[in-house]
Amino acid sequence: MGGKEPSVVLLDENGIRCDGRKVDETRKVTIKAGVLKNANGSAYIEFGDNKIVVGVFGPRDVHPKHLANTDTGIIRCRYHMSPFSVTERKSPAPSRREIEIGKVIKEALQPALILDKFPRTSVDVFIEVLQADGGSRCAALAAASVALADAGIPMRDMVSACAAGKVADTIILDVNNEEDQSGQADMPVGYMPNLEKITLIQLDGVLTPEEYKKCVETAIVGCKKVYEIQKQAIHDKYFANNGD
């Protein structure tokens, strides 16, 4: 981890974190499905201070053509941060970090999608981080799953996501920005609850084998919580009685 001296107390003697949460509590998560008119599917998520909008297009023709697969549809994913999304202005050109995150999110979504009925096409997932806080890749992944479901893409399950980590020698759920900067470990996890399959996992920081196991298990608990909110977002759009 950054190993910076924490400017705040990350975990006080009562087990309360710097933003007032308990160790096993996620930040506030709200998701809305179908927020864009032109996209085939879309979602907006607020995950703590993360504000992310995702638009999905497709299945549609692949450009450039040589990327097309004659056996199955493909998924492409762009993760992009707006220049104003972080404290210091970020150059709008895609950074190496963003390219890597786009790739791991794509590979996290891929196991959920059933694209063999759409050969030679592409499903394009565009993620725009309007405001970034810790755990933006998890928030983006959760929102992308909802957007794919909203687009009516055949799926085995929605991929949910939540990070776990370690601060003050304690395993915590859902790492925020301060904890990410000054904590000891950050482990984002993407998980398909119905299939019990982990489709994204990364780790920055040092964990003992026991902590590692606990960290994955903790993150899965968080994923299951986020999953309920994802389902509710789809439910609110398609099964609500208010007619919109």
Added chain:
Amino acid sequence: MTNVSILDELQRNKILELLETGQRVDGRAFDEPRKITIETGVIPKANGSARVKLGDTEVIAGVKIQPDRPFPDMGDKGIFICTAEILPLAHPTAEPGPPGEDVIELARVVDRGIRESSMIDMSQLVLIKDKSVIAIFSDNSVIDHDGNLFDACSYATTAAILSCKIPKWEIKDELPVLVEGQESSPPITTIPTSVTMGRIGEHIIVDPNADEWACMDARITITTNSDGNICALQKGGSDGFTLEQLIKCSEKSITIGAKIREIIKESTKGSS
């Protein structure tokens, strides 16, 4: 990473068939990495270097060290930057040009293993706080590609760092001036070792070669430090893992990583 196409399905069936009977295409056991050979000091003009062969995969890493301005929010730390390139001579599908997402991921995974393990004590690389620090660049050139570049580049970078010598700079008028003929060993705190595993069907195999790589369902790279703790992880590939598989992979990464760490240590003996 490898873009093999038509043979994939046939090859996959054959590889899967073999795995069912407990065999791998090249005759290795499931948790047996390929033969690792590490040679250090291969590029005398670099401050540190290593040539690593992992089976037929071959990588040369060179470490260059020079004074630089620190990152704005990290004025009390030196700089470490890691890059990777698959040279066009390494594989028929490798093309020159800006790095694709695979190569970017490769460099970042190697970087993460070194960085997150705190292998180098960066606080000892400061010349003037907030003004001038020592920057360590590790550039990995893949010269032959037979799968699992993650581990090959990680071992190469680790060995290159272990064998490097840091030149001495003195501060004159707030500017670093090189002092000829004086060098020191890098401040090493631990030796990170990555182990990459692939899942094909229900089978977990260590250090997949290019044929296995092309038909893996999912892969995971786990980096452990000298204490046997886990310090970096990266999952890739188009499918996932169960919790049990991940636990099993972490155990393998610790035991196999410990053996490989000894090989790295042995190869850099006497140089640091």
